[in-house]
Amino acid sequence: MSESVVVPVGDLHDVVVGRGVLERVTAMVPAGARQVLLVRPEKLERYSSSVAAALAEAGYLVHDAPVPDAEAAKTAQVASGLWSLLGRHAFTRTDVVVAVGGGTVTDLAGFVAATWLRGVPVVQVPTTLLAMVDAAVGGKTGINIPEGKNLVGAFHIPAGVVCDLDVLETLPxxxxxxxxxxxxxxxxxxxxxxxxxxxxxxxxxxxxxxxxxxxxxxxxxxxxxxxxxxxxxxxxxxxxxxxxxxxxxxxxxxxxxxxxxxxxxxxxxxxxxxxxxxxxxxxxxxxxxxxxxxxxxxxxxxxxxxxxxxxxxxxxxxxxxxxxxxxxxxxxxxxxxxxxxxxxxxxxxxxxxxxxx
Missing domain, CATH: 1.20.1090.10 (Dehydroquinate synthase-like - alpha domain)
Incomplete structure (x- = not known):
């Protein structure tokens, strides 16, 4: 594989796969965006800070939104907290949610983006192998309830997905x-x-x-x-x-x-x-x-x-x-x-x- 490739998901969105491509996230943000809600696990500042810096340098106002790790992130309570953040910062339909993390974060952030104002753009930056090859691609989003996994969700196509294989270096x-x-x-x-x-x-x-x-x-x-x-x-x-x-x-x-x-x-x-x-x-x-x-x-x-x-x-x-x-x-x-x-x-x-x- 070359240093990076672009895999189109039909005419829905593109997936960039490569090494050293985190900063490609800025090219995935749709025109007209002013603000970004950066959803990430609480313990994943190493890569989220690089993404935040690239977005800020590109001129976006970035709001950091740490969430619990793993399945603890995929709850109605966590989603509600993110909705409140979007409301307090007056996010409009042209503003963007960016998810940096594993599949639970991409699922959660995608669901929040799908439901805020009935849909705002989301860019997925998966940091685990599982999220790269599955959760972040294709627009399935959701949260869990006690009765089952992913029973509450929505289809919401991302504006783009960036899979930087270098982040797998720190993956257990x-x-x-x-x-x-x-x-x-x-x-x-x-x-x-x-x-x-x-x-x-x-x-x-x-x-x-x-x-x-x-x-x-x-x-x-x-x-x-x-x-x-x-x-x-x-x-x-x-x-x-x-x-x-x-x-x-x-x-x-x-x-x-x-x-x-x-x-x-x-x-x-x-x-x-x-x-x-x-x-x-x-x-x-x-x-x-x-x-x-x-x-x-x-x-x-x-x-x-x-x-x-x-x-x-x-x-x-x-x-x-x-x-x-x-x-x-x-x-x-x-x-x-x-x-x-x-x-x-x-x-x-x-x-x-x-x-x-």
């Missing part, structure tokens, strides 16, 4: 590995070349500075860009991005979000592969490949921490469900995702039992 390895779950997912649903890169050199795939990781990020962003451009508001085309997420989100919730998203999704993908195996679309080799690729980069492939009966009602509240019918994304062969509707509970229990260590 466990979080880098967790982010690879979404990358691997892209390989199973759309781009097998991703799987081949991981299989050929798992160590390089987990090295923030390697050209392999850079290519993986670019490939996964392109996967998501193609899907989102074809299906902005999550008909089935966009639902394929939720491969592994039905069980994954349930695992996150019952753990009180102590499980990282990527770790939960990794387990969820193995569960989905087991469902696909039972539906006839996933052969033994593809089933084995799920476990092998995920384990190669250090992601979990087994799970038995809670009884299935605790997870089932949580899965029933998944956004893909319709009425009393559970819907899953499964594979009918590599890179051919399909919908599985209303599988028998006995099949679900058997697939879950196969996750036992």
């Amino acid at each position: 390895r466990v979080d880098l590995v967790a982010g690879l779950a979404e990358v691997v997912k892209g390989g199973f649903i759309a781009d097998p070349g991703i799987l081949e890169l991981v299989e050929a050199d798992p160590d390089a795939a987990t090295d923030w500075a390697s050209p392999v990781l850079a290519e993986l990020v670019e490939r996964k962003v392109r996967v998501k860009a193609e899907v989102v451009a074809a299906d902005l508001r999550e008909a089935f085309g966009r639902e394929v991005l939720n491969y592994g997420h039905t069980l994954g989100h349930a695992v996150e919730q019952v753990s009180g979000y102590r499980r990282r998203h990527g770790e939960a999704v990794a387990v969820g993908m193995v569960f989905a592969a087991e469902l696909g195996h039972r539906a006839g679309g996933v052969d033994d080799a593809l089933l084995t490949r799920h476990r092998a690729v995920l384990e190669a980069v250090g992601l979990p492939t087994t799970y038995d921490e809670v009884p299935f009966g605790r997870l089932l009602p949580v899965m029933a509240r998944d956004k893909k469900s319709r009425g009393a019918t559970l819907r899953f994304v499964v594979l009918d062969g590599l890179a051919h995702p399909v919908r599985l509707e209303g599988p028998d509970e006995a099949v679900l229990r058997a697939a879950y039992a196969a996750l036992a260590p």
Whole structure:
């Protein structure tokens, strides 16, 4: 990959992927903006200060808005505090929200931007691998409530996304590995070349500075860009991005979000592969490949921490469900995702039992 590339998400927005590109954020701010609300985690001043300085030098009035870290940021209370900030500073529809942080921050800031004055521009500057390849791209925003993850949200296309791979230098390895779950997912649903890169050199795939990781990020962003451009508001085309997420989100919730998203999704993908195996679309080799690729980069492939009966009602509240019918994304062969509707509970229990260590 060259030093930086621009990946268009149809005609919706661009994603810049590269190294040393944080200051490109100023080019993403729409014309007419006067003020910027800079939403960031409380402990992420190293990169947010660089973004704030670039914005200030470009002539924008920057208001710093630190928020709690991780899922604690994605609450109605935190969102309400940001709305109040926007109100006190008299933000208009031409002013801008800029998010610098992981996926929880990009989700939160996007939701706040979507709902302030029924929509103001947002520029996303993801600082984790997970946010770069998933949360920040495509315009899905949201917050959590006690009943489930991302149940309150809106589709709100960003004005642009800047993915500076250099910020991954300070990302804890466990979080880098967790982010690879979404990358691997892209390989199973759309781009097998991703799987081949991981299989050929798992160590390089987990090295923030390697050209392999850079290519993986670019490939996964392109996967998501193609899907989102074809299906902005999550008909089935966009639902394929939720491969592994039905069980994954349930695992996150019952753990009180102590499980990282990527770790939960990794387990969820193995569960989905087991469902696909039972539906006839996933052969033994593809089933084995799920476990092998995920384990190669250090992601979990087994799970038995809670009884299935605790997870089932949580899965029933998944956004893909319709009425009393559970819907899953499964594979009918590599890179051919399909919908599985209303599988028998006995099949679900058997697939879950196969996750036992």
